[in-house]
Amino acid sequence: MLRLPLANGTQTRAWVSRTFRAHRAEMVTVLVLYCAATVFGLVGPQILGRLVDSVTGGGGAIDTLALVFLTVLVAQAVLRRYARLRGGMLGERVLAETREGFVEQALLLPLGTVEAVGTGDLLSRATTDADRIDFAVRNGVPEVVAALITVLLTTVAMVLTSPLLALGLLVAAVLIGVSMRWYWRRVPSVVAPMLDCWADVQTSMHETADGARTAEALGMTEQRIARGNRDLGAARDGEFALRRLVVAWLPSARFAQVLPLVVILVIGAWAYERHLVALGTIATMLAYMQAIGGPLEELLWWTEDVQVSATSLRRVLGVRGDRRDRVPSAGPRGREIVVRDVRYGYTADREVLHGIDLRVPPGQRLAIVGPSGAGKSTLGRLLAGVAAPHSGSVTIGGAEVSALADDVLRGEVLLLTQEHHVFAGTLRENLTLPAGEWTDETLVRALDAVGLSEWSGSLPDGLDTRLGAGAVAVPAATAQQLALARVVLADPHTVVLDEATSLLDTSSARHLERSLNRVLAGRTVIAIAHRLHTAAAADRVAVVEDGRITELGSHTELLAADGPYARLVAAAEVSASTAE
Numbered sequence: 001m002l003r004l005p006l007a008n009g010t011q012t013r014a015w016v017s018r019t020f021r022a023h024r025a026e027m028v029t030v031l032v033l034y035c036a037a038t039v040f041g042l043v044g045p046q047i048l049g050r051l052v053d054s055v056t057g058g059g060g061a062i063d064t065l066a067l068v069f070l071t072v073l074v075a076q077a078v079l080r081r082y083a084r085l086r087g088g089m090l091g092e093r094v095l096a097e098t099r100e101g102f103v104e105q106a107l108l109l110p111l112g113t114v115e116a117v118g119t120g121d122l123l124s125r126a127t128t129d130a131d132r133i134d135f136a137v138r139n140g141v142p143e144v145v146a147a148l149i150t151v152l153l154t155t156v157a158m159v160l161t162s163p164l165l166a167l168g169l170l171v172a173a174v175l176i177g178v179s180m181r182w183y184w185r186r187v188p189s190v191v192a193p194m195l196d197c198w199a200d201v202q203t204s205m206h207e208t209a210d211g212a213r214t215a216e217a218l219g220m221t222e223q224r225i226a227r228g229n230r231d232l233g234a235a236r237d238g239e240f241a242l243r244r245l246v247v248a249w250l251p252s253a254r255f256a257q258v259l260p261l262v263v264i265l266v267i268g269a270w271a272y273e274r275h276l277v278a279l280g281t282i283a284t285m286l287a288y289m290q291a292i293g294g295p296l297e298e299l300l301w302w303t304e305d306v307q308v309s310a311t312s313l314r315r316v317l318g319v320r321g322d323r324r325d326r327v328p329s330a331g332p333r334g335r336e337i338v339v340r341d342v343r344y345g346y347t348a349d350r351e352v353l354h355g356i357d358l359r360v361p362p363g364q365r366l367a368i369v370g371p372s373g374a375g376k377s378t379l380g381r382l383l384a385g386v387a388a389p390h391s392g393s394v395t396i397g398g399a400e401v402s403a404l405a406d407d408v409l410r411g412e413v414l415l416l417t418q419e420h421h422v423f424a425g426t427l428r429e430n431l432t433l434p435a436g437e438w439t440d441e442t443l444v445r446a447l448d449a450v451g452l453s454e455w456s457g458s459l460p461d462g463l464d465t466r467l468g469a470g471a472v473a474v475p476a477a478t479a480q481q482l483a484l485a486r487v488v489l490a491d492p493h494t495v496v497l498d499e500a501t502s503l504l505d506t507s508s509a510r511h512l513e514r515s516l517n518r519v520l521a522g523r524t525v526i527a528i529a530h531r532l533h534t535a536a537a538a539d540r541v542a543v544v545e546d547g548r549i550t551e552l553g554s555h556t557e558l559l560a561a562d563g564p565y566a567r568l569v570a571a572a573e574v575s576a577s578t579a580e
C-alpha cells in the first residue's frame with residue numbers, strides 16, 4: 001500500500017533545532033527552574049547525613065539542621081511546580097505550532113499524492129499520531145525532563161560525596177547503557193509498522209463508512225467486516241510485538257536500577273569497618289539512591305511512550321517531506337496550452353499516458369473521447385495542473401502548469417468534476433473557497449450567473465446561511481451549480497470538464513448545462529466527453545486510446561476519416577438503439 005513517508009533524521013533534527021531556536025529563552029528558563037529545584041533536592045540528603053553524624057557524634061545544631069531541611073523541601077516543591085507550569089505552557093505552544101504546521105502542509109500536498117495514498121494515512125497522522133504526541137508532550141516530556149535532570153545532578157552529587165561508594169552507579173550505568181542500546185535499536189522497526197497498521201485500520205473504517213450504501217446494496221457487508229478484522233488483527237499483532245520487546249527488555253533495566261543500592265551497601269559496610277567512610281556519608285548516599293529511584297522508574301515507564309510518540313512525530317513531519325512545492329513562477333505569457341511528449345503513471349510500474357502531444361489555442365472547445373480507462377481523466381488532471389507529468393511538459397503561455405502558484409493557477413485553468421463537495425460552513429464561505437476579496441454584490445452576481453439566485457433568495461440567512469452537514473442540505477445539482485459559481489469567481493480562461501454533469505438526472509443535467517454554457521462562453525474548454533453528442537458540438541475532437549492520442553480533428557473530419565472516432569460513434573449508436 002502506498003503511504004506518505006516518515007520524516008528522516010535530518011528533517012526531524014531540523015524541526016527540533018527550529019523549535020529550539022523559536023523558544024530558546026523559554027526552554028532555558030524551564031531547564032534552569034528544573035535544575036534549581038533538583039539542586040535544592042540534593043541539599044536534603046546532605047543535611048540528612050549531617051543529622052546522622054550529629055546524632056551519632058553527640059553534636060548539637062539538630063534544630064537548625066531540621067529547619068534548613070524543611071526550608072529546602074518547601075523551596076524544591078515551589079520551584080518544581082513553577083517549572084512544570086512553565087514547561088506545560090511551552091509544550092502547549094509547541095504542540096499548537098506543530099498542529100498548525102501539519103494542517104498547512106497537508107493542504108499543500110498535491111491532490112494526486114493525497115488520492116494515491118488515500119485519506120486514511122493522512123487522517124491517522126492528523127488524529128492518532130497527533131494524539132500520541134499530545135499525550136507525550138503533556139505528560140511524558142515534563143516527567144522525562146525532570147527525571148533526567150534529577151538523575152544527572154544526583155549522580156554528580158553522589159560522585160562528589162563519595163567517589164568510592166559511587167562505584168555502584170558506574171556498574172549500573174554500564175548495564176543501563178547496554179540494555180537501552182539493545183532496546184532503542186529494535187524499537188523503531190517494531191513501532192513504525194505498528195503505526196502503519198493503525199493507519200490501515202483507519203483507512204478501511206473510513207472506506208467502509210463512505211461506501212456503506214454500496215457495501216449493503218452489493219451484499220459486501222461481511223467482506224468489509226472481514227477486511228476490518230484483518231486490519232485490526234495486524235494492528236494487534238504490531239502491539240503484541242512491541243509488548244514482547246518491552247517485556248524482554250524491562251527485567252535488565254530493573255536489575256540495573258536496584259544494583260547500585262546493593263553495591264553501595266556492600267562497599268559501604270566494607271569501607272565503614274575500615275573507617276574509610278562515615279555512617280553519615282553512607283546515609284547520604286542511600287538517600288541519594290532513594291531520590292534517584294523515583295526518577296529512574298519514571299524514565300523506564302515513559303521510554304515506550306516516548307519512542308512511540310517520536311515515531312508519530314516523524315509521521316506527522318513526514319507529510320511535509322512529500323510536499324511538491326508550487327513555487328511562484330514567472331507566470332504565463334499567453335493562453336495557449338501546449339502538451340509535449342507527456343508521460344505519466346500513478347504507480348512506478350505502470351505508465352498510463354505514453355507520450356501525448358497536443359496544442360489547444362485560446363478559446364477553442366476541445367472534446368477528449370475514448371474508451372473507458374484510456375487515460376482521458378488522467379490527461380485532464382495534467383492539463384489542469386492537479387498532477388505533474390513524469391516526463392514531457394504541460395504549459396500555458398509557456399509556463400509549466402503544475403509549477404504555478406495556487407492563486408495564479410486558479411486564474412488560468414480550473415478542473416470541474418462530478419465531485420461537488422459542499423463544505424460545512426456558510427454559503428459565503430463555500431463560494432469564496434478560492435480565497436479573495438469578494439463583495440456581496442459580486443457573490444450574488446456569480447450565483448445569478450449560474451441560475452442560483454432563486455435558491456439563494458430562499459435561504460433564511462442569505463449568504464450567511466450555513467450549508468452542509470447538520471444545516472441546510474444542498475441537492476447534488478445545486479452543489480454542482482455552486483462549483484460553477486466558484487468558476488465564475490475565479491474567472492479562469494480555461495476550464496477542464498470531467499463528467500461534470502454525469503451524476504445528475506436528465507432534467508437537472510439539462511438545467512446545469514444551460515448554466516454551464518453561459519459560464520463557459522468565451523473560455524477555452526477541454527471537455528472529457530463521456531457522451532459522444534457533446535463531442536459533436538466541439539471545435540475539435542481528440543481520441544485517446546490506451547494512453548495515446550490516436551486521432552485529432554473536427555467531428556466531421558473524423559467521421560469522414562472512418563477511423564477510431566467513427567467506430568466509437570457507430571458503437572454508441574448501436575448501444576443507443578439496443579437500449580430503445
Ligand SMILES: Nc1ncnc2c1ncn2[C@@H]1O[C@H](COP(=O)(O)OP(=O)(O)OP(=O)(O)O)[C@@H](O)[C@H]1O
Pocket residue numbers: 115116346347352370371372373374375376377378379530
Ligand atoms: N488514482 C489512480 N491510481 C491508480 N491508477 C489509476 C488512478 N486513476 C486512474 N487510474 C488508472 O489509470 C488508467 C486511466 O484512467 P483514467 O481515469 O484516466 O481513464 P479514462 O479514460 O478517464 O476512463 P473513464 O472513461 O472510465 O473515466 C486506468 O487504467 C485507471 O485504472
